[in-house]
Amino acid sequence: MDFYLQQLAIGLSVGMTYALIAIGFTLIFGVLNVVNFAHGEVYTIGAFAGLLVVTTFAPPLLAVLLAVLAVGAFVGVGLERLAFRPFRRFSDEASLKSRAMRESTLMSSLALSIIAREALEIAFGSRFQSVPVAAMINQPIALGPVTITNGDLIILGVAALMLIGLQYVLRHTQVGLSIRAVSNNPLGAKYVGVDVDRTIVWTFAVGSMLGAVAGVLVGFYYGAIFANMGFTPGVKAFVAMVMGGLSSIPGAVVCALLLGVCESLSTAFVSSVWSDMVAYGFLIVTLIFFPRGIFGGARERV
Amino acid sequence: MKTKLFAAAVAAAAAFAGSAFAQDKPVVKLGYQLPLTGNTAQYGQDFRTAAEIALARFNSAGKPFKVEIVFEDSRSDAKEGVAIARKFVDDKAIVGVLGDFTSGVSMASAQVYKEAGMPQLSQTASHPDYAKISPWQFRNITTxxxxxxxxxxxxxxxxxxxxxxxxxxxxxxxxxxxxxxxxxxxxxxxxxxxxxxxxxxxxxxxxxxxxxxxxxxxxxxxxxxxxxxxxxxxxxxxxxxxxxxxxxxxxxxxxxxxxxxxxxxxxxxxTFLPSNPDPKVQDFVTAWKAKSNGVDPGQFPAQAFDAVNIMLAAVERASPNPTREKVRDELAKTKAFPGVTGETTFGPDREPAKKLAKTVVRNGQFVAVEN
Known part of the structure; x- marks a missing residue:
């Protein structure tokens, strides 16, 4: 029994790391209706930025997070400018509705993500960077039969803060209202005077801030910061987003937790080689049986 | 437009002159397939650094010929490895191949080298079946x-x-x-x-x-x-x-x-400890540190360094006019080759015999132990 409790705790902590990434990912998808393939690299850049800050100044974690938030916002705005804005240069109705115009950003964001990853590899090499022990957030905490770490608590706190904060921003601020308007109907939003371009830039800034913070937290949690680190979590976050119904942030978070728990528990019964199949299995099952996400039904976007 | 054309012509002439100059000494080419990007790139990049150290020493030692190594990125992908193997085989100037990193890719590429008759020496492929593929496969790592x-x-x-x-x-x-x-x-x-x-x-x-x-x-x-x-x-x-x-x-x-x-x-x-006082080892460790921010080399770069040197020695023995067959035969004759990972002798099965050391991590160091 203790064994299963421990596996459950591990699963929740893994799921939490997926949820951290999925939040920003889903926010951007919700507004643009297109996958931002560079989100994994924003996550990686966040981790590297955090590592650089820690190795140069060794500040407390909160200061590192603030610095990484700034880097994330900067990267997000740059990403939008380079990979997304050029494909919105026509604002007539046909272009705005054109799937081809929108989906070409799949390629441009993928291209940018490859460039960013290779650049990091050239600059830092592809090996794991060593994370100073003092910066790691993996001090064990024994809770009866189960062992968790201080990192689990920090990640839980940050994820909860992100989720609640984001809901507040989306419902009670001007920026949030325009993000919701654009995600519901960009053309309609434009006609009632919402500055669509500005809103999209804001979305990228906020989504990338969340992505960068996720990167630094997970990087310090596992002590594994390397150029390729964004790929696997990106896939898991993508699956969680699809399972959650593509544009529902709370749905993505719940599904991320579910995914983590199922992966961890699956290891208890089958070889761990198969635990990666859990994510892909969920993806296939969702697409076949729950094309609108496992919570189903019509939901408000974002 | 005219100036551009002129510049291109000058560049072409310079390149031509350069290549003519380099041909003062005959050039022998070797291929090295290794992962330079992707998940295992850190290993391949280390191999390249080690190979460059070995090659620079060889070429500056006043030999009657020069050796060039062509590096190709296999990304530890068997399909890429096979494509590279075909490319190396088609290049008539290449008389021997080093690599790949993983056993899987090395073995996939080995099929091409077996058909074409190209000596292949892997620094790390340790799957038992690798050297059994054909008489063209060698390795210098213990299996x-x-x-x-x-x-x-x-x-x-x-x-x-x-x-x-x-x-x-x-x-x-x-x-x-x-x-x-x-x-x-x-x-x-x-x-x-x-x-x-x-x-x-x-x-x-x-x-x-x-x-x-x-x-x-x-x-x-x-x-x-x-x-x-x-x-x-x-x-x-x-x-x-x-x-x-x-x-x-x-x-x-x-x-x-x-x-x-x-x-x-x-x-x-x-098989390799950077703290080994042997001057050969210390010499390599110093050269390595100078190229990689003072970090000690691990066992794999040392393996690559030895593999390149073993291959270069075989090419030298096969000179003048080394062919793939001659290089293979000379590789097979490698006996008590003094490397940084100990002495290497290829048996008739083209497997190396090496001495293993027991080590433990103590106070942040790998130290040798008896038991």
Whole structure:
């Protein structure tokens, strides 16, 4: 029994790391209706930025997070400018509705993500960077039969803060209202005077801030910061987003937790080689049986 | 437009002059297939650094010919490896090939070299079947057929009766498990748990919890240093204190940097210790440190350094006018080659005989131990 409790705790902590990434990912998808393939690299850049800050100044974690938030916002705005804005240069109705115009950003964001990853590899090499022990957030905490770490608590706190904060921003601020308007109907939003371009830039800034913070937290949690680190979590976050119904942030978070728990528990019964199949299995099952996400039904976007 | 054309013409002329100048000495080409991008790029990049050190020394030693190495990025992908092998085979100037990094890619490419008759020397492919593919395949790393039983006897001698084994899910990982388990059972030990995982697994904790449930006396592991660091850190995180043994694949200074205090007490075998006072070793360590920010080389760069030198020596013996056949025959004659990973002699099966050292991590250092 203790064994299963421990596996459950591990699963929740893994799921939490997926949820951290999925939040920003889903926010951007919700507004643009297109996958931002560079989100994994924003996550990686966040981790590297955090590592650089820690190795140069060794500040407390909160200061590192603030610095990484700034880097994330900067990267997000740059990403939008380079990979997304050029494909919105026509604002007539046909272009705005054109799937081809929108989906070409799949390629441009993928291209940018490859460039960013290779650049990091050239600059830092592809090996794991060593994370100073003092910066790691993996001090064990024994809770009866189960062992968790201080990192689990920090990640839980940050994820909860992100989720609640984001809901507040989306419902009670001007920026949030325009993000919701654009995600519901960009053309309609434009006609009632919402500055669509500005809103999209804001979305990228906020989504990338969340992505960068996720990167630094997970990087310090596992002590594994390397150029390729964004790929696997990106896939898991993508699956969680699809399972959650593509544009529902709370749905993505719940599904991320579910995914983590199922992966961890699956290891208890089958070889761990198969635990990666859990994510892909969920993806296939969702697409076949729950094309609108496992919570189903019509939901408000974002 | 005119100036551009003129510049191009000048550049072409310069290039022509340059190549004519280089042809003062005959040039012999070698191919090196290795991962320079992707998940295993760190290993391939280290191989290239080691190869460049070896090559620079060879070319500045006043030999009657010059050697060039053509590096091709296989990304540790068997399809890429085969494509590179075809390219090397088609280049008539290439008389020998080094690489690849993994056993899987080396063996896939080996089929091409076998058909075309190209000598291939891998610094790291340690799958037992690799050298059996054809008389053209050589390696200078000890295989699990030697290392597995050696470790089994060592762990038995340390008094462990129940052992759990984990290894990465690759051709190499399979041989880690089978070679160790066969000998350990023969010696009267018990393997209570055996499982594979995907290389680069982010979270080992579900697996560690599963191992701890079996309560083994020790864990024998087949993984490389990055996975090793993650595994050791997460064991500590879960409060699991079972002793860990591993193969020479985990032997790398980076392991200690990444895992810090959590690496203390890990036992493993190695063929190369940078602290070895042998002047050849110290010479290589100094040259390596100058090229990589003062970090000590691990075993793999040392393997690559030796492989390149063994190949260069074979090419030199096959000169003048080395052909692929002559280089192969000379490689096969390699005897007591003094390298940084000990002396290498190829047996009739083209397998190297090497001496293994028992080491343990103590106070942030790999130190040799008797038992």
């Amino acid at each position: 699990q057929a030697q290392e597995g039983p050696y470790n089994a006897d060592w762990m038995k001698a340390r008094g462990y009766k129940k052992v759990a084994i984990i290894a990465e899910q690759t051709d190499w990982g399979q041989t880690v498990v089978s070679n160790f388990a066969d000998e350990f059972k023969k010696a009267g030990g018990q393997v209570v748990f055996s499982e594979f995982f995907n290389r680069g697994l982010a979270d080992f904790r579900p697996l560690i919890a599963k191992i701890a449930r079996e309560k083994p006396d020790a864990i024998y592991t087949g993984f490389f240093y990055e996975d090793a660091a993650q595994f050791l850190k997460q064991m500590k995180q879960l409060g699991v204190t079972i002793p860990v043994h591993s193969t020479s694949a985990a032997y790398n200074q980076q392991l200690i940097q990444l895992a810090g205090a959590d690496a203390e007490g890990m036992h493993l075998t190695a």
